[in-house]
Amino acid sequence: MTTASFDERLQRAVERTGTLACIGLDPHLSKFPPDLKKTFEGRTGADRREAAAKAVLAFNSEVLRLCEGKVPAVKPQLAFYEELGAPGWKALEETCAIARRRGLLVVADAKRGDIESTARAYAHAILSDDGPLGADAVTISPWLGIDAIEPFVGAVKEAGKGLFVLVRTTNPASALLQGHGDPTAALVVARALGQLDLPSIGAVVGAQTPRAEVAAIRSAMPRSWFLVPGYGAQGGRRDDCLAGARPDGLGILVSASRSVLYPPADGGSWSAVEAAIDAFATDVRS
């Protein structure tokens, strides 16, 4: 039996749900519904982390229930779980397991960037089906060069996992390095990734990237999926997010978190979250 590649699995999930939407699972405790907040507020230290991690799992369980069948993928941001220490990691492990059971692909937003045995340990920690998370894909940083990508390639080839390499982010200071040189360092990365000529090695390309840059990155990685953060809370609109789509209209996974999980109106109600997921999924339908 041949394992399907991550790209194939993602494409099928997009076709099944009819949308390019990916829900970011960024648990901001301060924005949690009041009934969950009261389970950890007032506590401190390890006691608070234990209680908050339980609230995070309860929150995510509800979000994942609302996501099932509606979007192809979810994207937990590891920082918010690590902030809660070991109980946070446990909540993350259980979140990934629930997502899998609900048929949702898991993109672990880890932005790890290391080499050799260290990178292999991260690959095992995050992607291995025998490891604690068993995520379907991971975001990684290319600052150390292709050496930082290669230890993950085994998981891509043999276990059908995917990578999204940070090519172009759109925070204000991103140009310092990503825009440095001619060609820019961002384009150098995109071309190096394109030359690997492997399926399931995608790119993170922020929604606010200038159109000419998006086109150059797409030209270097014609078949790859781009993970596009920046929708909603960060100001990105549908057209910005989809600017780098392939000729078949696919190849883009748009992620949103705060604008969907913590909708400003009717704050804290699950029906508002459900409506926000629906609106986002519809806005970026495939």
Place this chain on the structure above:
Amino acid sequence: MTTASFDERLQRAVERTGTLACIGLDPHLSKFPPDLKKTFEGRTGADRREAAAKAVLAFNSEVLRLCEGKVPAVKPQLAFYEELGAPGWKALEETCAIARRRGLLVVADAKRGDIESTARAYAHAILSDDGPLGADAVTISPWLGIDAIEPFVGAVKEAGKGLFVLVRTTNPASALLQGHGDPTAALVVARALGQLDLPSIGAVVGAQTPRAEVAAIRSAMPRSWFLVPGYGAQGGRRDDCLAGARPDGLGILVSASRSVLYPPADGGSWSAVEAAIDAFATDVRS
């Protein structure tokens, strides 16, 4: 009372121990002593992770006992703990607590690189004294620009914590981005960090960096501490590691892990590890 800066605390610890040596706490399970190995070998999945994490804590406890008073700092590599999931994070939390009790500074080798609320969550996870690890310093990646550094600056200024930013690594493919452009991207980072003009913002500068590059980075960051990996197992010699020292002979923290924790001769005996720590500390004495 004014909190001492990380640079001041590091300098005092170096003066007290008389060495620039930092022991990397990279638990390679396959290289563990036989009596520890047998506690997890043959197990699988979550059961193995739980048992292996206990072995890691037992291993680290012994290493930290041998390090006390002999070296200024230790450097746990987060990947090897995350590989063991929540029990691994618990072992990491306890390792950091033991190191602190033994008067050892903790440099968390995390190479995180994110922005805004995510980077603040990492800063809280790793550096905050109210967080799970309470490390003294952290390694971070500059690929997203100075935006990735700034969320950590509060911990630096207010809580006496330190940063080591990945400026120049020496893995074979590091030149793809770090050596890109003129000036090189590595030098662009060093200059941007130098312009922040804050204490306790250091740089990671690999032992095999060409001398002219080391000199240029030192010129951009004249007072900063450099964390220098690459001693021993990775081939770096004393003179390579100390090439970027400040005129006062300090400003360098040399790290070694595999060559010290898993000495090839007399494999697995704690007296061999103790001798390797002593030899390393003496070789890079201040």
